[in-house]
Amino acid sequence: MATVAAPESGSDQSEIRRVAGASLLGSVVEWYDFFLYGTMAALVFNGQFFPTVDPLVGTMLSFATFAAGFVTRPLGGFIFGHFGDRVGRKKMLVLTMLIMGLSTFAMGLLPNYAAIGVAAPMLLLLLRMLQGIGLGGEWGGAVLLCVEHAPDDKRGWFSSWPQLGVPIGLLTSTLAVTAVTQLPEDDFQSWGWRVPFLVSIVLVAVGLVIRLKIDEPPAFKEIEEADEKAALPSSRCSASTPRSPCSRWARE
Structure with a gap:
């Protein structure tokens, strides 16, 4: 006989919506930063960070x-997936947003090759790798947070919310670049390209305020109360906790 899920209380529904909204906004911020870099790599980074080589080679280096960033994304997923099981999903998602947001903001302040020489492209590469690590942790963590907060019959619906951050992040980054490219070319090349990187800190601040207000999912709280956290979470998936994703999916 099929079972009918009990209706959630008003407070539970409010928490689920808040988690989904926080995950969506965090995903928007992360993908805004990620896509913004790609656009500026095509338009600006050749001249700013690789001016001593042939323009074609400089573009390829950009x-x-x-x-x-794509190379380091799996590393971010592994690191934050591990510590998300040990420390908490919420804490890790706050950290991934800080890594991504501060890396992007730092790009807007980064001196170019003319100012500090070869250190400029090296720092740019480092910041890009940090972006990838942050996004790798954000993507899986945001979906997992939605899944673990959602009722059993709505996991697919709520876990789809972070996916919306991809096109919204692409759209907002495109709009930001479109705005600054209206500047005179000299102004855009000298300082205008930095503006979208710098204003991203505002989005990060808003996302952090919202994200700090959400709770850890019930599954993680139960694991903490039962003191069942694995020393190496990536090595096993325990089905002993009634509301853990492993046990829920195993029963189905």
């Missing part, structure tokens, strides 16, 4: 640094 896109090589863009690719570095």
Whole structure:
């Protein structure tokens, strides 16, 4: 006989919506930063960070640094997935947003090659790799937070919210670049390209305020209360906690 899920209380529904909204906004911020870099790699980074090589080579180097973010994304997923099980989903998602947001903000302040020489592209590459690590942790963590907060019959619906951050982040980054490219070319190349990176800190601040107000999912709280956290979470998936994702999915 099929079972019918009990209706959630008003407070539970409010918490689920808050978690979904926080996950969506965090995803928007992360993907805004990620896509913004790609656009500026095509328009600006050649002249700003690789001016001593052939323009074609400089453009290729710019896109090589863009690719570095994709290389480090799996590393971010592994690191924050591990510590998310040990320390908490919420804490890790706050940390991933800080890593991504501060890396992007720092790009807007980064001196170019003319100012500090070869250190400029090296720092740019480092910041891009940190972006990838932050996004790798954010993506899986945001979806997991929604899944663990959602009622059993709405996990797919709520876990889809972070996915909306991808096109919204792409749209907002495109709008930001469109705005600054209206400046005279000299102004855009000298300082205008930095503005979208710098204003992203406002989005990060808003996202952090919202994210700090959400709770850890019930599954993680039960694991903490039962003192069942694994020393190496990546090595096992325990089904002993009634509301843990492992046990819930195993029963289905």
